[in-house]
Structure formats: C-alpha cells, structure tokens
Amino acid sequence: MVRIGELPTRLLALRYGADLVWGPEIVDKALVSGEKAQRVVNDHCQTIDFVKPPSNKVIFRLHPLEKGRLIFQLGSCNPELAVEAAKLVVNDVSAIDLNCGCPKHFSVHAGMGAGLLKNLDRLESILRALVEQVGQPNNIGISCKIRLLDTHEATLDMVRRLCKTGIRAITVHCRTTPMRNTEPAIRTSLRDIAEICHSYHVSILVNGDVDNRKMAKELCEEYGVDGAVIARAAEKNVSCFREEGLLPIQQVVKDYVKMCLEVDNNFGNTKYCLIQWMQGNFPKDIRQRAQVAKSYGQLLECFDLSWDRSSESQTVQSQKSKNYALFLSLYKNDNFLSTLCDENLLNLLSKNDCTKVIIHLNADTLSDTQEKAVQRLRKRGIRIELVDALHPLDAIISKANVVVCSSACESILAEADRKKKPVVKVFTRTTNSEEEKENSNALIADETPVIDQLRSCFEKNL
Numbered sequence: 251m252v253r254i255g256e257l258p259t260r261l262l263a264l265r266y267g268a269d270l271v272w273g274p275e276i277v278d279k280a281l282v283s284g285e286k287a288q289r290v291v292n293d294h295c296q297t298i299d300f301v302k303p304p305s306n307k308v309i310f311r312l313h314p315l316e317k318g319r320l321i322f323q324l325g326s327c328n329p330e331l332a333v334e335a336a337k338l339v340v341n342d343v344s345a346i347d348l349n350c351g352c353p354k355h356f357s358v359h360a361g362m363g364a365g366l367l368k369n370l371d372r373l374e375s376i377l378r379a380l381v382e383q384v385g386q387p388n389n390i391g392i393s394c395k396i397r398l399l400d401t402h403e404a405t406l407d408m409v410r411r412l413c414k415t416g417i418r419a420i421t422v423h424c425r426t427t428p429m430r431n432t433e434p435a436i437r438t439s440l441r442d443i444a445e446i447c448h449s450y451h452v453s454i455l456v457n458g459d460v461d462n463r464k465m466a467k468e469l470c471e472e473y474g475v476d477g478a479v480i481a482r483a484a485e486k487n488v489s490c491f492r493e494e495g496l497l498p499i500q501q502v503v504k505d506y507v508k509m510c511l512e513v514d515n516n517f518g519n520t521k522y523c524l525i526q527w528m529q530g531n532f533p534k535d536i537r538q539r540a541q542v543a544k545s546y547g548q549l550l551e552c553f554d555l556s557w558d559r560s561s562e563s564q565t566v567q568s569q570k571s572k573n574y575a576l577f578l579s580l581y582k583n584d585n586f587l588s589t590l591c592d593e594n595l596l597n598l599l600s601k602n603d604c605t606k607v608i609i610h611l612n613a614d615t616l617s618d619t620q621e622k623a624v625q626r627l628r629k630r631g632i633r634i635e636l637v638d639a640l641h642p643l644d645a646i647i648s649k650a651n652v653v654v655c656s657s658a659c660e661s662i663l664a665e666a667d668r669k670k671k672p673v674v675k676v677f678t679r680t681t682n683s684e685e686e687k688e689n690s691n692a693l694i695a696d697e698t699p700v701i702d703q704l705r706s707c708f709e710k711n712l
C-alpha cells in the first residue's frame with residue numbers, strides 16, 4: 251500500500267506474523283524513465299536502496315530480512331517497460347505482482363491499475379512478458395492483483411485467461427472497480443475463481459474486508475483459497491497479523507518509531523503513519539507534540555523512548571523468527587567461508603531464520619577473504635560474532651543451533667556430540683601438492699554437499 255507499505259511497516263508486519271509483505275505500488279517509469287534507478291547497498295542501515303539519479307531519492311528500500319517474503323508491486327501498462335523495471339529489482343525480491351486493481355484516476359486514466367481490466371489483451375501481454383522474460387529465467391513468481399468484473403461469468407473468463415499466462419498467483423480484491431472500500435466486499439464468486447485458479451496450479455489470495463489472521467484462516471477454509479491479503483486493517487493496526495490477536499496501538503506506535511529509526515525511514519512518511527495511528531488513541535498533548543516534531547529525537551521524547559543504533563536492537567526481527575545461530579569453525583579454510591556466502595547458501599540461511607553466525611576467527615587478523623565474507627553475511631542482516639581460540643568451546647557450542655566444522659576438529663565434534671548439536675562436517679584432506687591443497691578446500695562433505703547437509707538440519711528443525 252502506498253505510504254503505509256514502506257519498509258518499517260513491512261518489517262513490523264513480518265515481526266507480528268505476516269507470512270508475506272507487498273511493497274507499495276511503484277510505476278515502471280519511476281524506475282526506468284530517464285536515468286534508470288540504481289541499486290545501492292546502504293551500509294548505514296543494512297538495506298538495499300533503489301535510488302533515482304540525479305537526486306538519488308530513495309524509490310524503494312528493502313531489508314535482507316524480507317528475503318523470501320517480499321513481493322514487489324509494479325504499476326504498468328506496457329510490457330517492455332514492465333520487464334525493464336522488473337529486471338532491476340528481480341534479484342532482491344521473491345515475486346513481482348502487477349497491480350490491476352487501482353481505481354484511482356491517475357492510474358486508470360493512464361491505462362494502468364484497474365484500467366487494465368478493460369483491456370485484457372494488454373494485461374495478458376504484460377503478464378506473459380513478465381513471466382517469460384523475468385519470472386522464468388530468474389525462477390521467481392509473477393502474480394497480479396485484480397478486482398471483480400461486472401458479472402460473475404466475465405470475472406471467471408478473465409481469471410481463465412490470466413491463469414494461462416503462466417502467473418503463479420492472483421489476488422482478488424472482491425469489489426468491482428466502481429465500488430468504494432466502504433461498500434462490503436462481495437465473495438460470491440470466490441469459490442468458483444479458486445477452482446479455476448487451482449485447475450491451472452495458480453494460487454489465489456482473497457482481499458477485501460479481511461480484519462485479522464483468524465479471519466484470514468476462516469476465509470481460506472470457507473472459500474478454498476490459499477491466503478488472504480489484509481490492507482486497511484493493517485493500516486489501522488499492523489499487529490493484526492498476530493496469531494494471539496491485536497496489540498494495543500500505543501505499543502505498536504513505539505515499536506514503529508524504533509523500526510523507523512533502525513531503517514532510517516523518511517521522516518515525513520514516519521510522521522504521516524504515526525499521526526494516523528495516534529488519532530483518538532493518544533492524549534491530545536502527545537499527539538500535538540508528535541505533529542510538530544521536526545526530528546526523530548523529538549519523536550523519541552514524545553513517546554518517552556530511547557534508541558541507540560549501537561545497542562543490539564531486537565527491532566528488525568521477525569517475531570516468528572527462530573533466530574538460529576550457526577557456529578563455524580574452519581580456521582584454515584577460507585574457501586569454505588567464501589562458499590558460505592554463495593547466494594544459494596545465503597538464501598537458505600535467510601529462509602530458515604538463521605540470524606547469527608559465530609565464527610572461529612581472530613578479529614584482529616582477518617584475511618581479505620575472511621573480511622569480505624563477514625561483510626557479505628552482515629549485509630544479509632546476519633549478525634556476526636568472531637570468537638578466538640581462547641573462547642571456551644563449551645560456551646560457544648551452547649549458543650549455537652548447528653555446528654559447521656572440519657571433519658578433523660575432534661574437540662569440537664566431541665563437544666557438539668555432548669551437547670547433541672547437529673553437525674555439518676566439511677571434509678578436508680591433508681596433502682602436499684599445491685593443486686591438491688587448493689582442492690582440499692573444496693566442499694567435500696562426506697559426499698554430501700554442505701548446502702544439502704545444512705538443508706537437512708533445517709528440515710529436521712535443527
């Protein structure tokens with residue numbers, strides 16, 4: 251959702267229990283017209299920013315913790331521009347969703363949003379182009395968000411056509427284009443739409459008047475849909491994703507301010523969202539102070555909060571996250587450390603909530619390769635703790651959920667065994683020849699590649 255769907259709210263939604271989050275709709279031209287948007291790694295707040303030269307305004311900011319859970323929503327009426335824009339972000343998101351539901355004049359007038367529902371040939375051509383040129387080559391899903399058409403049959407015909415484009419999911423906003431959000435959502439066609447989608451192996455998500463997680467589950471059962479998208483209820487109180495029910499908005503607001511600081515959110519956007527949430531929920535004097543605040547410092551004072559980037563904040567973390575820690579002990583195996591930073595391995599760690607890696611390395615004597623690997627892990631939002639040989643093994647292994655070590659590390663293997671921690675063994679051979687020395691660093695893990703051993707540890711829930 252525009253404005254409310256920026257990074258801090260998405261991270262809070264994940265923390266409170268949302269399974270997936272959508273970015274606000276971004277029109278293709280905002281990314282690719284004139285000078286193309288550039289992808290920048292923001293070391294300060296550990297985010298990936300897409301900025302538009304020459305002003306370098308941040309158009310889209312995402313955090314590594316969204317990996318596997320972030321859907322980029324695109325506004326477009328042109329297959330070439332849609333593909334060009336999607337290619338810019340494809341490596342950082344899990345799916346690309348085409349917005350075909352926005353009823354706003356600026357969108358419909360330009361043939362985008364709900365305007366596409368009046369031109370199904372164009373809509374199909376955009377989806378096909380995205381599927382063939384972005385989705386398939388990068389193995390990510392393409393989806394779209396639609397509204398109902400005027401008749402049940404017209405809606406079903408449209409859904410059939412869309413399913414044939416190769417998309418993986420459809421969100422159905424259960425209102426027609428002229429309907430306002432104040433009118434109740436109409437779910438009478440939903441079961442039939444779900445049947446068609448499933449016959450093409452396309453997932454279907456329901457949207458419109460879904461209030462919370464409990465209701466989402468009930469709708470899935472009742473209509474045979476695969477999930478629900480919550481919009482205004484999340485705009486009102488983003489803790490609606492919690493299994494346990496809503497948190498008081500006063501607490502959510504405090505979490506939100508810290509989250510905004512953590513990811514350096516645009517101050518104007520922070521204030522806009524805060525002021526919405528504070529209406530009727532905070533004493534007038536606090537609301538007024540927030541309204542006139544000119545800095546994050548003043549906002550913190552308003553809510554009697556303190557925040558310090560250097561403290562190990564729990565803010566940017568999913569509440570559902572299990573926060574697994576790996577302990578790596580591979581003193582002489584730099585290649586392994588580099589391999590751990592392989593994209594597939596990093597994805598595996600993110601997907602499985604591995605948020606910390608403890609590495610047996612002396613912080614003062616890191617090689618270039620080691621330094622690079624550590625930075626790479628940090629950029630993915632993984633916290634790193636370096637421990638030297640003097641650190642008691644017993645204490646380190648207690649903190650780790652899985653131990654990755656060389657097959658020759660007998661003391662570590664014995665300690666892991668005592669503590670019943672799963673072990674991923676990296677086999678290294680001792681050799682004299684240079685060529686073999688090189689190879690000895692390769693990942694020979696008892697015939698089973700390390701990534702598969704790790705996957706199996708996660709599958710067994712460690």
Ligand SMILES: Cc1cc2nc3c(=O)[nH]c(=O)nc-3n(C[C@H](O)[C@H](O)[C@H](O)COP(=O)(O)O)c2cc1C
Binds near residue numbers: 275349
């Ligand atoms: C302020 C606001 C911003 C929205 N922005 C988007 C958007 O960027 N993309 C989108 O697909 N829908 C957007 N929507 C529509 C919602 O996603 C959703 O379809 C609609 O509000 C109905 O769901 P609800 O009844 O749960 O609110 C927006 C709605 C509101 C109120």
